[in-house]
Ligand SMILES: NC(=O)C1=CN([C@@H]2O[C@H](COP(=O)(O)OP(=O)(O)OC[C@H]3O[C@@H](n4cnc5c(N)ncnc54)[C@H](O)[C@@H]3O)[C@@H](O)[C@H]2O)[C@@H](O)CC1
Protein backbone atom coordinates (compact mmCIF):
# COMPACT_ATOMS: atom_id res chain seq x y z
CA UNK A 1 0.00 0.00 0.00
CA UNK A 2 1.24 3.46 -0.87
CA UNK A 3 0.52 5.70 2.11
CA UNK A 4 0.49 9.46 1.69
CA UNK A 5 0.70 11.89 4.59
CA UNK A 6 -0.20 15.58 4.75
CA UNK A 7 2.34 18.36 5.23
CA UNK A 8 1.39 18.81 8.88
CA UNK A 9 2.00 15.10 9.54
CA UNK A 10 5.36 15.29 7.76
CA UNK A 11 6.35 18.22 9.93
CA UNK A 12 5.31 16.30 13.05
CA UNK A 13 7.40 13.33 11.97
CA UNK A 14 10.38 15.57 11.26
CA UNK A 15 10.27 17.36 14.63
CA UNK A 16 11.88 14.76 16.93
CA UNK A 17 14.61 14.09 14.39
CA UNK A 18 15.47 17.76 14.02
CA UNK A 19 15.58 18.05 17.81
CA UNK A 20 18.13 15.25 17.84
CA UNK A 21 20.14 17.09 15.21
CA UNK A 22 19.55 14.54 12.43
CA UNK A 23 20.73 16.17 9.18
CA UNK A 24 17.45 15.83 7.26
CA UNK A 25 18.28 18.45 4.67
CA UNK A 26 21.59 16.77 3.89
CA UNK A 27 19.80 13.47 3.35
CA UNK A 28 17.09 15.10 1.24
CA UNK A 29 19.50 16.97 -1.01
CA UNK A 30 21.72 13.91 -1.41
CA UNK A 31 18.67 11.92 -2.58
CA UNK A 32 17.86 14.64 -5.11
CA UNK A 33 21.44 14.73 -6.40
CA UNK A 34 21.51 10.92 -6.68
CA UNK A 35 18.30 10.95 -8.69
CA UNK A 36 19.77 13.64 -10.98
CA UNK A 37 22.91 11.58 -11.59
CA UNK A 38 20.83 8.51 -12.37
CA UNK A 39 18.55 10.39 -14.78
CA UNK A 40 21.54 11.86 -16.63
CA UNK A 41 23.30 8.51 -16.86
CA UNK A 42 20.19 6.63 -17.97
CA UNK A 43 20.08 8.98 -20.97
CA UNK A 44 23.74 8.34 -21.75
CA UNK A 45 25.08 11.63 -20.33
CA UNK A 46 28.12 12.05 -18.13
CA UNK A 47 27.63 14.16 -15.01
CA UNK A 48 30.84 16.00 -15.80
CA UNK A 49 30.02 18.73 -18.25
CA UNK A 50 26.22 18.37 -17.94
CA UNK A 51 24.36 21.68 -17.66
CA UNK A 52 22.09 21.79 -14.61
CA UNK A 53 19.69 24.54 -13.57
CA UNK A 54 18.82 24.91 -9.90
CA UNK A 55 15.54 26.73 -9.29
CA UNK A 56 15.79 27.96 -5.74
CA UNK A 57 12.82 29.37 -3.84
CA UNK A 58 12.85 31.07 -0.47
CA UNK A 59 12.12 28.08 1.76
CA UNK A 60 13.80 24.84 2.74
CA UNK A 61 12.73 23.34 -0.56
CA UNK A 62 15.07 25.82 -2.24
CA UNK A 63 17.80 24.90 0.22
CA UNK A 64 17.43 21.20 -0.69
CA UNK A 65 17.83 22.13 -4.36
CA UNK A 66 20.88 24.32 -3.68
CA UNK A 67 22.67 21.61 -1.72
CA UNK A 68 21.84 19.11 -4.47
CA UNK A 69 23.34 21.60 -6.95
CA UNK A 70 26.47 21.80 -4.81
CA UNK A 71 26.86 17.99 -4.94
CA UNK A 72 26.47 17.97 -8.71
CA UNK A 73 28.91 20.86 -9.18
CA UNK A 74 31.44 19.00 -7.04
CA UNK A 75 31.04 16.06 -9.43
CA UNK A 76 31.85 18.21 -12.42
CA UNK A 77 28.43 19.40 -13.59
CA UNK A 78 28.07 22.97 -14.75
CA UNK A 79 25.39 24.30 -12.41
CA UNK A 80 23.53 27.59 -12.65
CA UNK A 81 21.13 28.96 -10.04
CA UNK A 82 17.94 30.95 -10.50
CA UNK A 83 17.37 32.78 -7.26
CA UNK A 84 13.58 33.04 -7.12
CA UNK A 85 13.31 34.89 -3.82
CA UNK A 86 15.22 37.55 -1.91
CA UNK A 87 15.36 35.24 1.06
CA UNK A 88 16.92 32.04 -0.25
CA UNK A 89 18.64 29.91 2.42
CA UNK A 90 21.92 31.84 2.92
CA UNK A 91 24.05 28.90 4.01
CA UNK A 92 22.85 26.67 1.17
CA UNK A 93 23.50 29.44 -1.36
CA UNK A 94 27.00 30.03 0.02
CA UNK A 95 27.75 26.28 -0.14
CA UNK A 96 26.50 26.09 -3.72
CA UNK A 97 28.63 29.05 -4.76
CA UNK A 98 31.70 27.61 -3.05
CA UNK A 99 31.18 24.40 -4.99
CA UNK A 100 31.25 26.32 -8.26
CA UNK A 101 27.55 26.99 -8.97
CA UNK A 102 26.90 30.34 -10.67
CA UNK A 103 23.97 32.71 -10.19
CA UNK A 104 22.13 33.65 -13.38
CA UNK A 105 20.76 37.06 -14.21
CA UNK A 106 17.26 36.98 -12.70
CA UNK A 107 15.58 38.90 -15.56
CA UNK A 108 13.26 36.97 -17.89
CA UNK A 109 15.86 36.71 -20.67
CA UNK A 110 18.58 35.56 -18.33
CA UNK A 111 16.34 32.85 -16.88
CA UNK A 112 15.20 31.64 -20.31
CA UNK A 113 18.76 31.45 -21.65
CA UNK A 114 19.89 29.46 -18.63
CA UNK A 115 16.84 27.19 -18.91
CA UNK A 116 17.67 26.49 -22.57
CA UNK A 117 21.29 25.69 -21.76
CA UNK A 118 20.36 23.14 -19.11
CA UNK A 119 19.26 19.58 -19.87
CA UNK A 120 18.27 19.05 -16.25
CA UNK A 121 16.32 21.36 -13.96
CA UNK A 122 16.01 20.94 -10.22
CA UNK A 123 12.72 22.40 -9.04
CA UNK A 124 13.25 23.75 -5.54
CA UNK A 125 10.88 26.67 -5.97
CA UNK A 126 8.35 25.50 -3.41
CA UNK A 127 7.62 22.42 -1.35
CA UNK A 128 5.18 21.54 1.37
CA UNK A 129 5.18 25.09 2.73
CA UNK A 130 3.13 26.45 -0.16
CA UNK A 131 -0.62 26.39 -0.85
CA UNK A 132 -1.69 27.08 -4.41
CA UNK A 133 -2.45 29.20 -6.29
CA UNK A 134 1.09 30.55 -6.30
CA UNK A 135 1.42 34.27 -5.75
CA UNK A 136 3.68 36.64 -7.70
CA UNK A 137 6.48 36.65 -8.60
CA UNK A 138 6.61 32.84 -8.29
CA UNK A 139 3.45 32.40 -10.32
CA UNK A 140 4.88 34.14 -13.41
CA UNK A 141 8.21 32.35 -13.07
CA UNK A 142 6.51 28.93 -12.98
CA UNK A 143 4.35 29.85 -15.99
CA UNK A 144 7.45 30.95 -17.92
CA UNK A 145 9.37 27.78 -17.09
CA UNK A 146 6.46 25.44 -17.84
CA UNK A 147 5.94 27.08 -21.24
CA UNK A 148 9.65 26.78 -21.97
CA UNK A 149 9.65 23.13 -20.87
CA UNK A 150 6.80 22.30 -23.26
CA UNK A 151 8.25 24.29 -26.17
CA UNK A 152 11.87 23.13 -25.80
CA UNK A 153 13.04 20.99 -28.74
CA UNK A 154 14.85 18.73 -26.25
CA UNK A 155 12.54 18.51 -23.28
CA UNK A 156 14.57 19.02 -20.11
CA UNK A 157 14.59 16.46 -17.31
CA UNK A 158 12.79 18.12 -14.40
CA UNK A 159 13.50 16.78 -10.94
CA UNK A 160 10.97 18.11 -8.46
CA UNK A 161 12.22 18.38 -4.91
CA UNK A 162 9.53 16.92 -2.63
CA UNK A 163 6.70 17.94 -5.01
CA UNK A 164 6.24 19.78 -8.30
CA UNK A 165 5.91 23.47 -7.51
CA UNK A 166 2.30 24.67 -7.60
CA UNK A 167 0.40 21.43 -6.88
CA UNK A 168 -2.08 21.09 -4.04
CA UNK A 169 0.27 19.06 -1.88
CA UNK A 170 -2.39 17.99 0.60
CA UNK A 171 -5.43 17.58 -1.65
CA UNK A 172 -4.14 16.85 -5.15
CA UNK A 173 -5.81 19.98 -6.54
CA UNK A 174 -4.47 21.82 -9.57
CA UNK A 175 -5.28 25.51 -9.37
CA UNK A 176 -2.94 27.89 -11.13
CA UNK A 177 0.46 27.28 -12.73
CA UNK A 178 2.58 24.20 -11.98
CA UNK A 179 5.97 22.99 -13.16
CA UNK A 180 5.55 19.45 -14.48
CA UNK A 181 8.18 16.99 -13.29
CA UNK A 182 9.91 14.02 -14.90
CA UNK A 183 10.75 12.62 -11.48
CA UNK A 184 9.59 13.74 -8.05
CA UNK A 185 11.93 12.91 -5.18
CA UNK A 186 9.72 13.15 -2.14
CA UNK A 187 10.97 13.13 1.43
CA UNK A 188 9.95 10.48 3.93
CA UNK A 189 6.57 9.56 2.45
CA UNK A 190 4.45 10.53 -0.54
CA UNK A 191 2.14 13.50 -0.01
CA UNK A 192 -1.53 13.21 -1.07
CA UNK A 193 -1.00 15.32 -4.21
CA UNK A 194 1.66 12.90 -5.47
CA UNK A 195 -0.75 9.97 -5.64
CA UNK A 196 -4.14 11.64 -6.13
CA UNK A 197 -5.45 13.20 -9.33
CA UNK A 198 -5.18 15.57 -11.00
CA UNK A 199 -1.88 16.66 -9.37
CA UNK A 200 -0.45 13.13 -9.60
CA UNK A 201 -0.40 13.56 -13.38
CA UNK A 202 2.28 16.26 -13.23
CA UNK A 203 4.60 14.42 -10.83
CA UNK A 204 6.25 12.04 -13.27
CA UNK A 205 7.79 9.04 -11.53
CA UNK A 206 7.55 9.40 -7.75
CA UNK A 207 10.53 8.25 -5.69
CA UNK A 208 10.36 8.24 -1.92
CA UNK A 209 13.65 9.22 -0.28
CA UNK A 210 14.07 7.53 3.08
CA UNK A 211 15.40 10.34 5.28
CA UNK A 212 14.53 8.56 8.52
CA UNK A 213 10.98 9.86 9.05
CA UNK A 214 8.59 7.43 10.71
CA UNK A 215 4.81 7.45 10.31
CA UNK A 216 2.44 5.49 12.48
CA UNK A 217 -0.94 7.14 11.95
CA UNK A 218 -3.59 6.49 9.33
CA UNK A 219 -2.58 7.90 5.93
CA UNK A 220 -4.60 10.74 4.41
CA UNK A 221 -4.58 9.07 1.00
CA UNK A 222 -3.61 5.52 0.08
CA UNK A 223 -3.25 3.40 -3.05
CA UNK A 224 -3.76 -0.35 -2.77
CA UNK A 225 -1.43 -2.83 -4.42
CA UNK A 226 -2.22 -6.37 -5.53
CA UNK A 227 -1.15 -7.86 -2.19
CA UNK A 228 -3.49 -5.51 -0.28
CA UNK A 229 -6.29 -6.69 -2.55
CA UNK A 230 -5.35 -10.32 -1.86
CA UNK A 231 -5.67 -9.66 1.88
CA UNK A 232 -9.24 -8.45 1.36
CA UNK A 233 -10.43 -11.24 -0.92
CA UNK A 234 -12.33 -14.12 0.61
CA UNK A 235 -10.89 -17.26 -0.91
CA UNK A 236 -13.40 -20.12 -0.53
CA UNK A 237 -12.57 -23.00 1.80
CA UNK A 238 -13.95 -26.56 2.17
CA UNK A 239 -16.85 -25.47 4.39
CA UNK A 240 -18.07 -22.79 2.00
CA UNK A 241 -21.18 -23.07 -0.14
CA UNK A 242 -22.96 -20.67 -2.46
CA UNK A 243 -24.69 -18.75 0.33
CA UNK A 244 -21.56 -18.29 2.46
CA UNK A 245 -19.62 -17.09 -0.59
CA UNK A 246 -22.09 -14.26 -1.09
CA UNK A 247 -25.19 -13.65 -3.14
CA UNK A 248 -25.46 -10.40 -5.07
CA UNK A 249 -28.75 -9.07 -6.35
CA UNK A 250 -28.74 -6.80 -9.38
CA UNK A 251 -31.48 -4.35 -10.34
CA UNK A 252 -29.74 -3.20 -13.50
CA UNK A 253 -30.57 -2.82 -17.20
CA UNK A 254 -33.82 -1.75 -18.82
CA UNK A 255 -35.55 -1.77 -22.21
CA UNK A 256 -33.58 1.37 -23.05
CA UNK A 257 -30.22 -0.02 -21.89
CA UNK A 258 -30.42 -3.84 -21.87
CA UNK A 259 -26.65 -4.29 -22.27
CA UNK A 260 -26.02 -2.77 -18.84
CA UNK A 261 -27.60 -5.86 -17.28
CA UNK A 262 -25.24 -8.15 -19.21
CA UNK A 263 -22.22 -6.06 -18.21
CA UNK A 264 -23.09 -5.79 -14.50
CA UNK A 265 -23.85 -9.51 -14.34
CA UNK A 266 -20.58 -10.26 -16.15
CA UNK A 267 -18.65 -8.02 -13.75
CA UNK A 268 -20.28 -9.67 -10.74
CA UNK A 269 -19.75 -13.24 -11.96
CA UNK A 270 -16.09 -12.52 -12.68
CA UNK A 271 -15.46 -11.83 -9.00
CA UNK A 272 -16.69 -15.29 -8.04
CA UNK A 273 -19.72 -14.76 -5.78
CA UNK A 274 -21.79 -17.77 -4.74
CA UNK A 275 -24.74 -16.59 -6.82
CA UNK A 276 -25.93 -13.68 -8.95
CA UNK A 277 -29.63 -12.81 -8.87
CA UNK A 278 -31.15 -10.46 -11.43
CA UNK A 279 -34.33 -8.52 -10.71
CA UNK A 280 -34.93 -6.93 -14.13
CA UNK A 281 -37.64 -8.97 -15.91
CA UNK A 282 -37.44 -7.03 -19.18
CA UNK A 283 -33.81 -8.04 -19.78
CA UNK A 284 -33.72 -11.45 -18.07
CA UNK A 285 -33.94 -13.38 -21.36
CA UNK A 286 -30.99 -11.54 -22.84
CA UNK A 287 -28.87 -12.10 -19.75
CA UNK A 288 -29.78 -15.79 -19.43
CA UNK A 289 -28.74 -16.48 -23.02
CA UNK A 290 -25.26 -15.27 -22.14
CA UNK A 291 -25.12 -16.34 -18.46
CA UNK A 292 -27.37 -19.35 -17.73
CA UNK A 293 -26.09 -19.51 -14.13
CA UNK A 294 -27.97 -16.32 -13.20
CA UNK A 295 -31.05 -16.72 -11.00
CA UNK A 296 -33.86 -14.32 -11.87
CA UNK A 297 -36.25 -12.59 -9.49
CA UNK A 298 -35.93 -11.25 -5.95
CA UNK A 299 -34.53 -13.35 -3.13
CA UNK A 300 -32.03 -13.48 -0.31
CA UNK A 301 -28.85 -11.49 -0.94
CA UNK A 302 -25.84 -10.08 0.90
CA UNK A 303 -25.41 -7.07 -1.39
CA UNK A 304 -27.43 -5.21 -4.01
CA UNK A 305 -26.43 -3.27 -7.12
CA UNK A 306 -29.03 -0.82 -8.43
CA UNK A 307 -29.29 1.64 -11.27
CA UNK A 308 -26.77 0.80 -14.02
CA UNK A 309 -28.69 1.16 -17.29
CA UNK A 310 -31.83 2.30 -15.50
CA UNK A 311 -33.05 5.70 -16.73
CA UNK A 312 -33.51 8.34 -14.04
CA UNK A 313 -37.24 8.32 -14.85
CA UNK A 314 -37.57 4.61 -13.95
CA UNK A 315 -36.07 4.59 -10.48
CA UNK A 316 -39.37 3.82 -8.72
CA UNK A 317 -38.77 0.08 -9.09
CA UNK A 318 -35.40 0.36 -7.34
CA UNK A 319 -36.94 1.55 -4.08
CA UNK A 320 -38.21 -1.82 -2.82
CA UNK A 321 -34.83 -3.61 -3.04
CA UNK A 322 -33.08 -0.50 -1.67
CA UNK A 323 -35.43 -0.24 1.32
CA UNK A 324 -34.97 -3.90 2.09
CA UNK A 325 -31.17 -3.63 1.95
CA UNK A 326 -31.20 -0.58 4.21
CA UNK A 327 -33.49 -2.31 6.65
CA UNK A 328 -31.45 -5.51 6.73
CA UNK A 329 -28.23 -3.43 6.71
CA UNK A 330 -26.47 -5.13 3.86
CA UNK A 331 -24.33 -3.19 1.40
CA UNK A 332 -25.73 -1.45 -1.66
CA UNK A 333 -24.13 -0.03 -4.81
CA UNK A 334 -26.10 2.86 -6.31
CA UNK A 335 -24.98 3.54 -9.87
CA UNK A 336 -26.13 5.74 -12.77
CA UNK A 337 -29.94 6.22 -12.63
CA UNK A 338 -30.10 5.20 -8.96
CA UNK A 339 -28.03 8.26 -8.02
CA UNK A 340 -31.21 10.21 -8.72
CA UNK A 341 -32.71 8.75 -5.53
CA UNK A 342 -29.94 10.27 -3.40
CA UNK A 343 -30.65 13.76 -4.68
CA UNK A 344 -34.03 14.09 -3.03
CA UNK A 345 -35.31 11.08 -1.10
CA UNK A 346 -32.54 8.96 0.37
CA UNK A 347 -30.59 11.82 1.91
CA UNK A 348 -29.11 10.15 4.98
CA UNK A 349 -27.36 6.89 4.17
CA UNK A 350 -25.00 4.53 5.99
CA UNK A 351 -21.44 4.12 4.65
CA UNK A 352 -22.36 0.61 3.50
CA UNK A 353 -24.15 2.32 0.61
CA UNK A 354 -21.61 3.00 -2.12
CA UNK A 355 -22.34 5.62 -4.78
CA UNK A 356 -20.42 5.29 -8.04
CA UNK A 357 -20.73 8.58 -9.97
CA UNK A 358 -18.42 9.96 -12.65
CA UNK A 359 -17.40 13.62 -12.36
CA UNK A 360 -20.53 15.01 -14.05
CA UNK A 361 -22.87 12.89 -11.93
CA UNK A 362 -21.04 13.86 -8.74
CA UNK A 363 -21.32 17.57 -9.60
CA UNK A 364 -25.06 17.11 -10.26
CA UNK A 365 -25.55 15.26 -6.99
CA UNK A 366 -23.68 17.91 -4.99
CA UNK A 367 -25.56 20.71 -6.72
CA UNK A 368 -28.89 19.03 -6.02
CA UNK A 369 -27.84 18.89 -2.37
CA UNK A 370 -27.16 22.62 -2.27
CA UNK A 371 -23.44 22.82 -3.08
CA UNK A 372 -22.66 25.06 -6.07
CA UNK A 373 -20.14 22.71 -7.63
CA UNK A 374 -19.47 22.16 -11.33
CA UNK A 375 -17.93 19.24 -13.14
CA UNK A 376 -14.77 21.36 -13.54
CA UNK A 377 -14.61 21.88 -9.77
CA UNK A 378 -14.87 18.14 -9.21
CA UNK A 379 -12.13 17.47 -11.76
CA UNK A 380 -9.81 20.16 -10.33
CA UNK A 381 -10.10 18.85 -6.76
CA UNK A 382 -11.60 15.33 -6.67
CA UNK A 383 -10.55 14.54 -3.10
CA UNK A 384 -12.45 17.55 -1.80
CA UNK A 385 -15.54 16.73 -3.87
CA UNK A 386 -15.59 13.08 -2.83
CA UNK A 387 -15.10 13.82 0.85
CA UNK A 388 -17.80 16.50 0.72
CA UNK A 389 -20.25 14.11 -0.94
CA UNK A 390 -19.49 11.41 1.64
CA UNK A 391 -20.04 13.87 4.49
CA UNK A 392 -23.32 15.17 3.06
CA UNK A 393 -24.82 11.80 2.14
CA UNK A 394 -23.21 9.55 4.76
CA UNK A 395 -22.44 7.11 1.94
CA UNK A 396 -19.14 5.86 0.54
CA UNK A 397 -18.30 7.56 -2.77
CA UNK A 398 -16.39 6.14 -5.73
CA UNK A 399 -15.59 8.89 -8.22
CA UNK A 400 -14.83 7.01 -11.42
CA UNK A 401 -12.17 8.41 -13.73
CA UNK A 402 -8.63 7.87 -15.00
CA UNK A 403 -7.91 7.36 -11.31
CA UNK A 404 -10.81 6.27 -9.14
CA UNK A 405 -11.03 8.42 -5.99
CA UNK A 406 -12.84 6.75 -3.12
CA UNK A 407 -13.83 7.90 0.34
CA UNK A 408 -16.30 7.28 3.10
CA UNK A 409 -17.31 9.89 5.68
CA UNK A 410 -14.13 8.95 7.57
CA UNK A 411 -10.99 6.88 7.06
CA UNK A 412 -8.44 7.45 4.30
CA UNK A 413 -9.20 8.48 0.75
CA UNK A 414 -8.11 5.86 -1.79
CA UNK A 415 -6.74 6.81 -5.18
CA UNK A 416 -6.53 3.90 -7.63
CA UNK A 417 -5.01 4.73 -11.01
CA UNK A 418 -5.97 3.14 -14.34
CA UNK A 419 -3.32 0.85 -15.81
CA UNK A 420 -4.38 1.88 -19.31
CA UNK A 421 -6.52 4.71 -20.60
CA UNK A 422 -8.13 2.38 -23.14
CA UNK A 423 -10.55 1.55 -20.36
CA UNK A 424 -12.40 4.86 -20.88
CA UNK A 425 -15.14 3.13 -22.84
CA UNK A 426 -18.92 2.80 -22.60
CA UNK A 427 -19.98 0.03 -20.24
CA UNK A 428 -16.76 0.00 -18.16
CA UNK A 429 -18.67 1.59 -15.26
CA UNK A 430 -21.39 -1.06 -15.42
CA UNK A 431 -18.74 -3.76 -15.13
CA UNK A 432 -17.34 -1.93 -12.10
CA UNK A 433 -20.73 -1.75 -10.38
CA UNK A 434 -21.29 -5.50 -10.77
CA UNK A 435 -17.78 -6.36 -9.65
CA UNK A 436 -18.04 -4.13 -6.58
CA UNK A 437 -21.42 -5.63 -5.70
CA UNK A 438 -19.96 -9.14 -5.75
CA UNK A 439 -17.02 -8.15 -3.55
CA UNK A 440 -19.36 -6.42 -1.09
CA UNK A 441 -21.60 -9.51 -1.03
CA UNK A 442 -18.73 -11.73 0.04
CA UNK A 443 -18.04 -9.30 2.89
CA UNK A 444 -21.74 -8.53 3.39
CA UNK A 445 -22.38 -9.98 6.83
CA UNK A 446 -19.26 -8.38 8.31
CA UNK A 447 -20.18 -5.04 6.80
CA UNK A 448 -23.73 -5.21 8.12
CA UNK A 449 -22.39 -5.82 11.63
CA UNK A 450 -19.82 -3.02 11.44
CA UNK A 451 -22.48 -0.43 10.68
CA UNK A 452 -22.00 3.23 9.99
CA UNK A 453 -18.74 5.12 9.83
CA UNK A 454 -16.45 2.15 9.37
CA UNK A 455 -13.93 2.52 6.55
CA UNK A 456 -14.29 -1.00 5.18
CA UNK A 457 -16.68 -0.29 2.28
CA UNK A 458 -14.20 2.26 0.91
CA UNK A 459 -11.42 -0.30 1.21
CA UNK A 460 -13.45 -2.90 -0.67
CA UNK A 461 -14.33 -0.32 -3.34
CA UNK A 462 -10.61 0.43 -3.68
CA UNK A 463 -9.97 -3.28 -4.15
CA UNK A 464 -12.66 -3.35 -6.85
CA UNK A 465 -10.91 -0.43 -8.54
CA UNK A 466 -7.58 -2.24 -8.47
CA UNK A 467 -9.13 -5.39 -9.97
CA UNK A 468 -11.01 -3.36 -12.59
CA UNK A 469 -7.85 -1.45 -13.59
CA UNK A 470 -5.89 -4.70 -13.84
CA UNK A 471 -8.65 -6.38 -15.86
CA UNK A 472 -8.70 -3.40 -18.25
CA UNK A 473 -4.92 -3.34 -18.64
CA UNK A 474 -4.27 -3.31 -22.35
CA UNK A 475 -1.84 -1.98 -24.93
CA UNK A 476 -4.64 -1.46 -27.42
CA UNK A 477 -8.39 -0.88 -27.75
CA UNK A 478 -10.70 -2.86 -25.49
CA UNK A 479 -14.46 -3.27 -25.09
CA UNK A 480 -16.28 -3.36 -21.78
CA UNK A 481 -16.79 -7.12 -22.23
CA UNK A 482 -12.98 -7.52 -22.40
CA UNK A 483 -12.85 -6.05 -18.89
CA UNK A 484 -15.43 -8.65 -17.80
CA UNK A 485 -13.26 -11.38 -19.30
CA UNK A 486 -10.15 -9.99 -17.59
CA UNK A 487 -11.52 -10.03 -14.04
CA UNK A 488 -10.76 -13.66 -13.04
CA UNK A 489 -7.13 -13.34 -14.20
CA UNK A 490 -6.81 -9.98 -12.43
CA UNK A 491 -7.99 -11.58 -9.19
CA UNK A 492 -5.64 -14.51 -9.67
CA UNK A 493 -2.76 -12.09 -10.20
CA UNK A 494 -3.62 -10.28 -6.93
CA UNK A 495 -3.63 -13.62 -5.09
CA UNK A 496 -0.20 -14.45 -6.52
CA UNK A 497 1.23 -10.98 -5.80
N1 LIG B 1 9.59 18.42 6.47
C1 LIG B 1 10.65 17.65 6.35
O1 LIG B 1 10.70 16.61 6.93
C2 LIG B 1 11.79 18.08 5.52
C3 LIG B 1 11.62 19.15 4.67
N2 LIG B 1 12.56 19.50 3.79
C4 LIG B 1 12.25 20.47 2.73
O2 LIG B 1 11.59 21.59 3.22
C5 LIG B 1 10.47 21.88 2.41
C6 LIG B 1 9.51 22.73 3.16
O3 LIG B 1 10.17 23.95 3.44
P1 LIG B 1 9.46 25.29 3.90
O4 LIG B 1 8.60 25.02 5.05
O5 LIG B 1 10.54 26.27 4.08
O6 LIG B 1 8.52 25.68 2.72
P2 LIG B 1 8.74 25.79 1.14
O7 LIG B 1 10.15 25.71 0.76
O8 LIG B 1 7.83 24.81 0.55
O9 LIG B 1 8.14 27.20 0.76
C7 LIG B 1 8.22 28.33 1.51
C8 LIG B 1 8.43 29.53 0.56
O10 LIG B 1 7.38 29.71 -0.37
C9 LIG B 1 6.78 31.03 -0.27
N3 LIG B 1 5.31 30.89 -0.47
C10 LIG B 1 4.40 30.37 0.39
N4 LIG B 1 3.16 30.31 -0.18
C11 LIG B 1 3.29 30.83 -1.43
C12 LIG B 1 2.38 31.04 -2.52
N5 LIG B 1 1.07 30.67 -2.43
N6 LIG B 1 2.86 31.57 -3.66
C13 LIG B 1 4.17 31.90 -3.77
N7 LIG B 1 5.08 31.72 -2.78
C14 LIG B 1 4.64 31.18 -1.62
C15 LIG B 1 7.17 31.48 1.11
O11 LIG B 1 7.27 32.87 1.13
C16 LIG B 1 8.55 30.82 1.31
O12 LIG B 1 9.55 31.57 0.69
C17 LIG B 1 10.00 20.53 2.00
O13 LIG B 1 9.15 20.53 0.89
C18 LIG B 1 11.33 19.84 1.72
O14 LIG B 1 11.78 20.14 0.42
C19 LIG B 1 13.86 18.80 3.73
O15 LIG B 1 14.86 19.75 3.69
C20 LIG B 1 14.16 17.89 4.85
C21 LIG B 1 13.04 17.33 5.60
Ligand SMILES: [K+]
Pocket residue numbers: 061123124125126127160161162163164165
Ligand atom coordinates in the same frame (compact mmCIF):
# COMPACT_ATOMS: atom_id res chain seq x y z
K1 LIG C 1 9.48 21.72 -5.57
